[in-house]
Amino acid sequence: MRRPTLEAVAARAGVSRATVSRVVNGSATVNAQIRDAVLRAIDELGYVPNSAARSLVTQRTDSIALVVSEPAARVFSDDPFFSIVVRTVSQELENAGKQLVLMLASSPAGQTRVERYVAGGHVDGVILLSLHGSDPLPAALSRTGVPVISHGRPVSTVRPPYCDCDNVGGARAAVRYLVAQGRRRIATIAGPPDMTAGLDRLAGYREVVSGTDRRSLVAMGDFTRESGAAAMRQLLEDDPGLDAVFAASDLMAIGAMHTLRRAGRRVPDDVAVVGFDDIEAARFADPPLTTVHHPIAEVAKEIVRILLAPRDERPGEPVILPTELVVRDSA
Amino acid sequence: MRRPTLEAVAARAGVSRATVSRVVNGSATVNAQIRDAVLRAIDELGYVPNSAARSLVTQRTDSIALVVSEPAARVFSDDPFFSIVVRTVSQELENAGKQLVLMLASSPAGQTRVERYVAGGHVDGVILLSLHGSDPLPAALSRTGVPVISHGRPVSTVRPPYCDCDNVGGARAAVRYLVAQGRRRIATIAGPPDMTAGLDRLAGYREVVSGTDRRSLVAMGDFTRESGAAAMRQLLEDDPGLDAVFAASDLMAIGAMHTLRRAGRRVPDDVAVVGFDDIEAARFADPPLTTVHHPIAEVAKEIVRILLAPRDERPGEPVILPTELVVRDSA
DNA sequence: CTGAAAGCGCTTACAG
DNA sequence: CTGAAAGCGCTTACAG
Structure with a gap:
């Protein structure tokens, strides 16, 4: 079953495709009556914009990749680090209307896959997590021109922006x-x-x-x-x-x-x-x-904030959040 | 920096866009000399196909969503179930040249997000994991026309194909x-x-x-x-x-x-x-x-196999894998 | 405020 | 085997 297009909605509402597009994208300059008619047509047809077509013209995908350079075994272990980061990033992106794509890249093959995926324009930005020394991803991704940021200071020589704790x-x-x-x-x-x-x-x-x-x-x-x-x-x-x-x-x-x-x-x-x-x-x-x-969560929030900020508002320097000693009973 | 397009590669190699496309997609009917020239141009320019443009015409995305209806806390807990499924699915999809998109959908808002994402044509198929009774996703996704399969028998009334153990x-x-x-x-x-x-x-x-x-x-x-x-x-x-x-x-x-x-x-x-x-x-x-x-892993493999199979080769019946008692010392 | 038209970057019949 | 052309489904200046 073929999904309805903008064209079909326009025909049904008796307006042009441009107008439907404006309604879909929430442009303010649409007559209320017409807007209602379009909205009704969208509803009746169950129209959802085709994201490939939209991406092609807007050059955006509204998706962000979270790349974890760690084997699945550790990501899904009882170390809450990954869990906290994934949850926080997921939440923050959701608030911004972005979609999270989680990618595991523990092997060289996985790294190549991530590189091609990003180079292919699938995502608007990349968050790197748990980077190890020899990881080729920072260098490879910097060549794609897609914004990259790391949770934690990378050891690699090519160093993307990052946020870390002290x-x-x-x-x-x-x-x-x-x-x-x-x-x-x-x-x-x-x-x-x-x-x-x-x-x-x-x-x-x-x-x-x-x-x-x-x-x-x-x-x-x-x-x-x-x-x-x-x-x-x-x-x-x-x-x-x-x-x-x-x-x-x-x-x-x-x-x-x-x-x-x-x-x-x-x-x-x-x-x-x-x-x-x-x-x-x-x-x-x-x-x-x-x-x-x-x-951990604050660093994750900061990272999403920086990644989604307009290019000229991004801090030139790495952002380092303070740590604090919490005294309990073991010392 | 704007990424090079097919057009640029064609110009550099002195051939038509159609030919470059054939080379990129591994069509056999291309003269070896020309193929080499194209390959060289691709390499020199660092060309990677734009996936939105490709998806728009092929109507495929080569991405599969794995939707986990469970809060992040449980997914990233020490229950190895999720870990095994994610790892296996990730591996099997990789073998098939597909990309895994992991989505958490523990809240109603998350479910809506998943539904729109799938309806928007972002993925070619959906794997549902850890479905609970009242989950609206099976019904919602079945309306999108995108193939859906569940790891484990769903309790919902709208029941997508599934694979489970006995x-x-x-x-x-x-x-x-x-x-x-x-x-x-x-x-x-x-x-x-x-x-x-x-x-x-x-x-x-x-x-x-x-x-x-x-x-x-x-x-x-x-x-x-x-x-x-x-x-x-x-x-x-x-x-x-x-x-x-x-x-x-x-x-x-x-x-x-x-x-x-x-x-x-x-x-x-x-x-x-x-x-x-x-x-x-x-x-x-x-x-x-x-x-x-x-x-668990076998069920996951089976699911990927079924999901990627041509529509007419998919089993009409649910696939149930046998279980077996393993006697050790506790009983 | 609305529409006609161009164009995003690909693939794929269709000719030749 | 190769190319010219149409078209995938959108958005967005540009006119009016």
Whole structure:
């Protein structure tokens, strides 16, 4: 069954196609009587504008791609990060009358697909999420001329505009707090070294520790609970006498506390633990986790705002949102 | 920067637009020399076909929507169901050169948005996932003429084609097994009554129980771990002497085992537990969970196959894939 | 305020 | 095998 066209609506309402188009697009300069007639015809025919035809002339699609450079397994894991971003972006775009197209691009083939999709004019803008070091997408997409923005600072050399939280500052605040509490042997569980959230939070730790007479003690994780537990085992082996640990994500902090409990260490009495992100699970952890608040949803909102803003109103500089230490019981 | 058009490629290669179009679309009837010249021009100019223009004439978009009628919170929860479906569908579509558009439609506003998007010709087909009872989408989409298929039998009166596993048969097998093991007081934790997976698995349970001299004992859950734990507490209160429970999902079974452990019941000695789905967590449960295997990925593959098949090759009947009891240690 | 007309960038019969 | 031409369904200056 062929869908009705503008033409059919015009014929039925006894007006020109131009007039129907004006009514559909809410132009103010249409006589009320005529408008009603057109509206009635649209309703009777069940007319919906063909988006390909519209896009062809307007050069807009009203769709925005959210590209997640992460395997589906992690996106749909219990890490609330993706969930919060998707929900927030989805909501904000909806308010603006835009449609969200979610694309997973964990493989080189997936990246090529995304590149062609964007180059083919399917979307008006691209939001990049969870960018890793060697991701070719920022460079490839910048060539298409389609506006691109990243949630989190990209590590790539070609760097699209981005919005992020103050990762270094947050890490600094966490470690300074541990120092102020009189902790002597402060370790850190760092995030992946190919992501800026990993790099920057480690940098903040190193900066503060090296400003005191303490030694730095680092183990690596990948932001997951599991990796936090493993890293903690490693740290206890490296230095059984450590008395504090700053984990670069709450999930890793929770994993670390699990390991500490099994090793017979009390938190915070024997070992103080500070996380990063302030996700819901942090509040429900045992003991409730002291952590650095990461305004994930606010960053997501900001990104949509910037992406949808007229080109000349976009900030030239990256937008960095402040973080804040939230003291609970684990440190 | 304006993207190069077919026209520009034609001019550069010294051929007509028709020829360039043939090369781009892989038509066999193009002279090798000319093809090479065109390919070179495409490469030099970085030409990518404008998809709106192409869609307008071909009436195809090469995009398929996967509509999830569930809030983002659940989609991105630790229920692997969505993850498996998204991953599988994404992979299968990629193989077929199609693009996946993921849409969340948990609110009435979201449903309207999806309806308009589909009616506007953005996609060639729609996959519906996690349909609940009163969802207006099946009816609304059927009016658009765009092919629709559902993962799981819809409860709505307007019923699009669907593929599902044998929910009733699987539940029957699970309960029969418990009967064969000599269990006398067999309870069930049912899924949501507005979803067929909830309804059908409960029906299978009732059918077998009522065929014996046993009484049925039912508590409700919503497929989550948490709800399984709560339902189990309810069941223990209702009948402290129960000796078996069939949960309509593994997550609920795992929640139920948690409750049983805290109530001092041994599994399977005091209470046998059988789940449904056979997700990875079932294997790692303590004790490993006896469950009904649900071929989630196979159903997803089948759905894509049917959706992409020529209209006259689509099966007239729903496709039901078999389930199978997997015996481990919990029953 | 309304309409005739051009044009967005493609594909595809139809000739040759 | 290749090209000229029509047409997909819209929007938008431009006249009137």
